[in-house]
Amino acid sequence: MKFVIVVAIVLGLILGRRLYVQHTARLQVPATITRRVPPELLSGAERTWIVFTTPLCASCGPVKDQIELEDPSARIITVDATREPHLADAFEVRSAPTVVLADARGEVQARLVGAPAVRNYLAARPSTA
């Protein structure tokens, strides 16, 4: 019985952590940004990750690799914010990497700024592999 109570508390904390990280990632989506990813970037995948990079961004490559590793069934698009300023502006990209996650309909689920935010989000979300 004791073991069950402790396991229930620990599982509750793990679930709480996951929900919290996902909730804060949603809160990071400013009300002023485009809420939908342009249809031309979607290809029917259940999830689309848009990784905004810049030519000098050292952590963008590892972030993209980590997303590929942790969410292999998703579509991942790399966008050079300096070459696609309209798209970068639409998502208020101010630093790289900024990562936008959209669902199959193109609705923005999360906007993550910086490698630690992406790492935390990937660690907290349920496995899809």
Added chain:
Amino acid sequence: MADLPAPKPIDPRGPRFNQAVLTVALLGAFLLDARVVVPVFAVVLFLGAAFGPRYGPFLRLYAEVIKPRLAPPADLEDPRPPRFAAAVGVVFLVAATAAFAAGASAVGWGLALVVAALAGLAAVTGICVGCEIYLLVARRLGVRLVA
């Protein structure tokens, strides 16, 4: 109360480390029926809450051993909300200790597990229920927070 000098902001990872240790210790104590851990952590929390982070054993361990190995914190926080939360934890753990002394071990462990669960929640998410209570009261009293 509003005229008291504002304290120096602290690294929020210190209280979170303290909360993580408290959670692990209380859950472990519950599994092993080690009731002595409850009053011991009541004292540990009391030292930090009453006299500041320098006197809390795990807060000091974090500040002197762990913090120097980490990057600087992304942000700082007012020390008063976590100290208030720790004081609430002390009340619960003292009540739990009294319940053990009175032979009501189920009540004692119930109170201790409430502290463990809330400390764990604060450690893994940063959502600190005691801190929120402090903030609610502080806003009503017009206390200005420093971070």
